Amino acid sequence: MSDPLLRLRNISKRYRETQAVHPLDLEVGRGDFVALLGPSGCGKTTLLRMIGGFLPPSTGSIEIGGQDVTALGPEKRNTNMVFQGYGLFPHMTVAQNIGYGPRIAGRDPEQIDLEVVRMLNLVHLGAVADRLPAALSGGQQQRVALARALVMRPSILLLDEPLAALDLKLRKAMQDELKALHKAIGGTFIFVTHDQGEAIDLANRIVIMEAGRIVQQGTPEDVYRRPASRFVASFVGDANMLPAVRKGGEVAIGGGRLPSPGPDGAVLVVIRPDDVTLGGAEPLSLAGTLTESRFMGPYLRLVVTLADGAALTVHRPSGVDGPALPGVGDAIALGLPAAACSVVAP
Amino acid sequence: MSLSPATRRALGLSPALAIFGLFFALPMAYLLVVTFWRIKRYRLTPDFTLGNYADVFGDYLHALGFTLAIALTIALITTALAFAIAYLIRFRSGLFGQIILLSALATLFGGYLVKIYAWKAMLGAQGSVNLLLITLGLIDEPISWLLYSPAAVVITLVHFMLPFALLPILAGLRGVSEAPLEAARDLGAKPWQITRDIVLPQCRGSLFSAFSIAFLIPAGDYVTPRLVGGPETFMVGNFIENLFVGRMNAPMGAALAFTTLLACGIVLVAANWLLARALTPKWGR
Numbered sequence: 001m002s003d004p005l006l007r008l009r010n011i012s013k014r015y016r017e018t019q020a021v022h023p024l025d026l027e028v029g030r031g032d033f034v035a036l037l038g039p040s041g042c043g044k045t046t047l048l049r050m051i052g053g054f055l056p057p058s059t060g061s062i063e064i065g066g067q068d069v070t071a072l073g074p075e076k077r078n079t080n081m082v083f084q085g086y087g088l089f090p091h092m093t094v095a096q097n098i099g100y101g102p103r104i105a106g107r108d109p110e111q112i113d114l115e116v117v118r119m120l121n122l123v124h125l126g127a128v129a130d131r132l133p134a135a136l137s138g139g140q141q142q143r144v145a146l147a148r149a150l151v152m153r154p155s156i157l158l159l160d161e162p163l164a165a166l167d168l169k170l171r172k173a174m175q176d177e178l179k180a181l182h183k184a185i186g187g188t189f190i191f192v193t194h195d196q197g198e199a200i201d202l203a204n205r206i207v208i209m210e211a212g213r214i215v216q217q218g219t220p221e222d223v224y225r226r227p228a229s230r231f232v233a234s235f236v237g238d239a240n241m242l243p244a245v246r247k248g249g250e251v252a253i254g255g256g257r258l259p260s261p262g263p264d265g266a267v268l269v270v271i272r273p274d275d276v277t278l279g280g281a282e283p284l285s286l287a288g289t290l291t292e293s294r295f296m297g298p299y300l301r302l303v304v305t306l307a308d309g310a311a312l313t314v315h316r317p318s319g320v321d322g323p324a325l326p327g328v329g330d331a332i333a334l335g336l337p338a339a340a341c342s343v344v345a346p
Numbered sequence: 347m348s349l350s351p352a353t354r355r356a357l358g359l360s361p362a363l364a365i366f367g368l369f370f371a372l373p374m375a376y377l378l379v380v381t382f383w384r385i386k387r388y389r390l391t392p393d394f395t396l397g398n399y400a401d402v403f404g405d406y407l408h409a410l411g412f413t414l415a416i417a418l419t420i421a422l423i424t425t426a427l428a429f430a431i432a433y434l435i436r437f438r439s440g441l442f443g444q445i446i447l448l449s450a451l452a453t454l455f456g457g458y459l460v461k462i463y464a465w466k467a468m469l470g471a472q473g474s475v476n477l478l479l480i481t482l483g484l485i486d487e488p489i490s491w492l493l494y495s496p497a498a499v500v501i502t503l504v505h506f507m508l509p510f511a512l513l514p515i516l517a518g519l520r521g522v523s524e525a526p527l528e529a530a531r532d533l534g535a536k537p538w539q540i541t542r543d544i545v546l547p548q549c550r551g552s553l554f555s556a557f558s559i560a561f562l563i564p565a566g567d568y569v570t571p572r573l574v575g576g577p578e579t580f581m582v583g584n585f586i587e588n589l590f591v592g593r594m595n596a597p598m599g600a601a602l603a604f605t606t607l608l609a610c611g612i613v614l615v616a617a618n619w620l621l622a623r624a625l626t627p628k629w630g631r
Contacts, residue, residue: 052532054528054532073531074528074531074532075531075532075533075534075535075536079532080532080533081528081529081532083525083528083529084525085525086525087523087524087525087526087527087528087529088526088529089526089529089530089543089544090526090548091547091548091625091626091627092627093627096627100530100533100535100543101533101534104530104533104534104535104539105534145529148529148533149532152533152534
């Protein structure tokens with residue numbers, strides 16, 4: 001990245017005995033929508049809070065727009081946060097919540113009114129402007145929190161598990177709304193999530209964290225198609241992992257060889273359930289017995305047990321016509337397209 | 347036997363209601379009736395006269411005003427101090443806050459009279475406060491108005507009321523969650539703006555309870571002014587006691603008591619209104 005908006009150098013956080021975040025570097029470009037993805041306790045929220053200025057890092061420096069902000073508190077940073085649980089001011093109306101930041105900044109009252117109205121329209125809350133937060137639904141509260149942060153025109157908007165408190169249907173709707181909002185205002189968003197589906201849907205860049213370290217970053221397609229480790233493969237989407245052996249830069253699998261540079265030794269071949277083909281037409285193929293077939297709505301979930309006892313999951317679109325599937329208990333041949341296979345350390 | 351929830355609730359409350367009615371509401375009602383009676387040849391005689399109230403307004407209005415002013419001073423100082431201490435305990439001092447809280451509560455073990463005598467010893471001409479000030483070279487001779495003055499009553503009662511005001515405010519502050527405070531800071535608010543705009547409005551109820559307790563008890567107190575107030579400091583409680591016990595004039599004592607009660611009620615309603623006005627955000631829509 002030639003001119004990143006946010007640059008973290010050697011950032012870490014240590015609490016007495018525990019290293020919450022190991023020293024790491026991260027760059028975020030202007031206009032990016034970045035997901036910090038990982039299981040709970042991986043350090044993603046700690047990292048976000050350090051970017052926002054709520055936690056001082058133990059080592060390293062934080063630059064925003066070329067300015068070193070490491071020593072500045074959140075009130076002096078041009079970042080704004082949408083908190084988990086929103087943190088709305090319970091005694092202020094929706095409009096007062098949104099107007100609080102501009103008012104503290106000493107902006108002109110008429111200007112504030114205009115900006116509040118603009119924000120209310122942006123997040124579709126004009127009708128509830130005079131209500132208190134307690135009288136709003138979860139989705140509406142979420143949008144107030146968004147508007148309250150966005151009215152400050154932050155150079156980076158930080159979101160801490162923004163959709164975790166919403167039910168599934170509302171979450172999908174808010175996901176679309178967040179995406180539209182990002183497009184409409186063209187800002188830079190960084191959000192923390194433990195939901196890989198949310199990360200893939202929203203972000204144009206995913207940073208995956210495990211135990212205080214960044215283990216992989218890239219586009220959603222990158223991390224899904226080319227996982228860098230066993231952890232990433234299992235955390236992002238469903239994955240089949242087949243044990244194999246690498247020798248001389250090739251991995252022997254499915255009666256063929258998969259080119260894979262690296263040291264000799266035991267490896268895992270990763271392939272997604274929807275990439276496995278039926279029938280033995282591929283150069284790399286496996287034979288097994290169909291042991292389970294379940295209708296999942298949009299797809300069928302097949303479980304194939306191989307000769308060595310390993311089980312492979314295969315997804316087939318449920319709506320398409322095709323060659324009839326063998327019945328449960330019958331022999332079945334599977335193809336592994338070489339381009340869809342990745343090799344990771346066991 | 348099954349009872350409806352409403353009956354159960356009424357039954358559960360009935361002992362408390364009975365005590366309240368028998369030992370508070372009934373005597374108060376009797377006392378209210380007595381305010382319209384008069385004393386004839388040293389005997390309490392039923393009557394319907396407003397003369398007692400007229401005498402109260404003629405003779406005791408000054409004492410009532412003085413008492414309300416002292417009680418108001420005590421309540422304001424106590425509430426402000428209690429808020430500052432509760433704020434330290436809740437937001438600033440971590441484990442040390444528990445020690446502050448414990449030491450504040452520990453003073454509750456000392457009796458009311460013990461505290462008055464302690465202050466009497468400390469505030470006197472030979473007391474530790476004057477001794478300290480002289481040792482530090484801040485004054486040349488003892489300050490005489492520390493004891494036997496309205497200031498002594500204020501100091502003593504502020505100390506006595508502090509734990510009672512601290513507890514409700516601390517409970518109120520514990521109900522203020524962290525995220526809105528962080529959000530305000532994120533939006534650029536300085537600590538004093540966060541306290542004014544976010545913290546205080548959210549514990550308005552507990553501020554008012556603390557203020558009410560710290561106002562009502564001093565307004566009715568007659569022991570502290572007698573012991574540390576000196577010959578000039580008479581509060582309304584002293585006059586009421588004197589009317590009942592010294593002059594055996596129950597109707598007038600009762601009339602003064604009810605006038606005081608009404609005045610205190612007015613002060614509290616006004617205080618609540620002012621507090622609401624000051625702490626409700628008015629700007630914007």
